[in-house]
Amino acid sequence: MQFVNIEIFLTNINFLLLFLTTIFYLLHSASFLSSKFSFVPNLSILISCMFQAIFLGLRWFLSGHFPLSNLYESLLFLSLVLSGLLVFFNNQLQKSIKKENLIDSLLGSLLTPFILIINTFATFSLPSELKLATSLVPALKSNWLMMHVTFMVLSYGALLSGCLLAIAFLIVPLFSTTNNLEFGEIKNSNTVFFQKSPLSYDIQNEDKKDSYNDLIQILDNLSYRIIGFGFPLLTIGILSGAVWANQTWGSYWSWDPKETWALITWLVFAIYLHARISYGWIGKQSALIASFGFIIIWICYLGVNLLGKGLHSYGFFN
Template sequence: MSTNIIENNIININFFLLFFVTLFYWLQSALFLPKSLNSLPNKLTYLSCFLQVGFLVLRWFSSGHFPLSNLYESLLFLSWVLTTLLLFLNSKLITKNTSQTKNIKDRLTSFTFLKEQTFLFESLLGSILSPLILLLNTFATFSLPLELKTSTALVPALQSNWLLMHVTVMILSYATLLCGCLFSIIYLFLTPANLTEIEFQGNSIGLPTNQTLTSLNNSLEDKKLVNPNSSNLAKTLDNLSYRILGFGFPLLTIGILSGAVWANQTWGSYWSWDPKETWALITWLIFAIYLHTRISKGWSGRKSAYLASFGFIIIWICYLGVNLLGKGLHSYGFFN
């Protein structure tokens, strides 16, 4: 059996797997999934991650170069990074919650609340990220022409070790930034526009402690919110979005700098104001403003979420929109 057939089989199986992952996460969030199946979405996500790794490794060995030379490969690599990020966040959430309280008595009294919050937030993360992962796989599998899916020899400009360094870091930055922006977008849906920010102390991902839970619920009742848990989850999303964007911004910076060095070696200039370079700079400026206003100006909540939501659009213009034009020095293997 040829490697192309194996690759196609892996991609097709993974597509259906991701479809059921998304469906189960949505059912879980709506409390329609039986409790006996609560662990099923996570298990299927692990299986999907394994299949995606298998595809990338097989592609690497069959092509002889790291699988990031065209749009098809970069979309599937981005999908794998987002899947891995989802699994990491879920495992980090469970670890943090089980170790949130050191006192045995406090741990026993808070166990029910922590379990409920973990379940709700884990379902929410899956419901947010799994549709994006599914859409990436759907677009790569069914929308791209066959010539863009076929592995070919690298053009001279891409025959460099910088391909692994620059493109990998850029895709990692796109994945983390998209993830953080999505959390900000969902935050806007979970919080009323006229809701004043409620500040409370929490752990590193923003979940409230038992000491602040009572006062928080009283504040929420005073504001006549229908579901206090939605505000707890929204606050957590806001904090988590900030931390993920704070991680993705340095990756974007390193990716742009490494690209400049590679460009100088290949084209004799660090910066050519190529469309891809220009939009990468615009993306960098948007998230630099986000972090500056968040750190220096004390912005949080909806103001930061609006800025991050705008950044979500800019990322897609930089990643896909520019390549749709097929112009510039970064059009290798795309729609030119």
């Protein structure tokens, strides 16, 4: 009972912290937060990340297995992945950006409401029986559990982050009053270039009067590189799942609904990367594919599971 109270305390504190962090990021993006307090949202998401890690570590200790055996733990692990990615991106962007521009705090404004929604759904919407730390069913008692599910959730976190940036790329022009480009068009692809690190870029032509063009090009570039990071993780996750399935059920692929939608997800982002690399699709064209991929990920991750169909379902609606 003491551990249950600790879990409740951690989830409640983390929910409040994420809510405040979201407000801080939005205020910072709207330039309502004083520069003296600009460190607050980055610090608060770091603390939230620590709370989430402690919570999952406690679940691991109590259950005796890696905390990815049900939908509740999976959602909280996805939340931790997104929070960790945000902390990493913030750190990299602070080191890489050479001048002040509209990308500052944009990732936080996009990701923290998303993280808050995931936490709210997991904490307050799922039935209590799905939140219990129970023993693993025989099919899940394998060392492949940690590798397969971890890589899948890591890939979902990276791909969702990249998709959100692509969606922002499509939305920003609708609210811009200083749009010097046609909707979704990138005319000077050399304005933003990357060095050494995938997130390391410099802004050229510092005499620009309007940073809008910089913003949409950065959104397009970051979206592409984050999706490019998540796609190999998805590939490894699917391959490891196939090996695990062969050991458990005697077949690498059985066209289970989850497997089918994982393949569809892989194909969508393979098309995205192929279109960019081979055909030079940038800007609006690739952003539309990534936005479609955002929907496909959620169908694969939640839609199939919630319907209670197949071997991978957690039976929420079953």
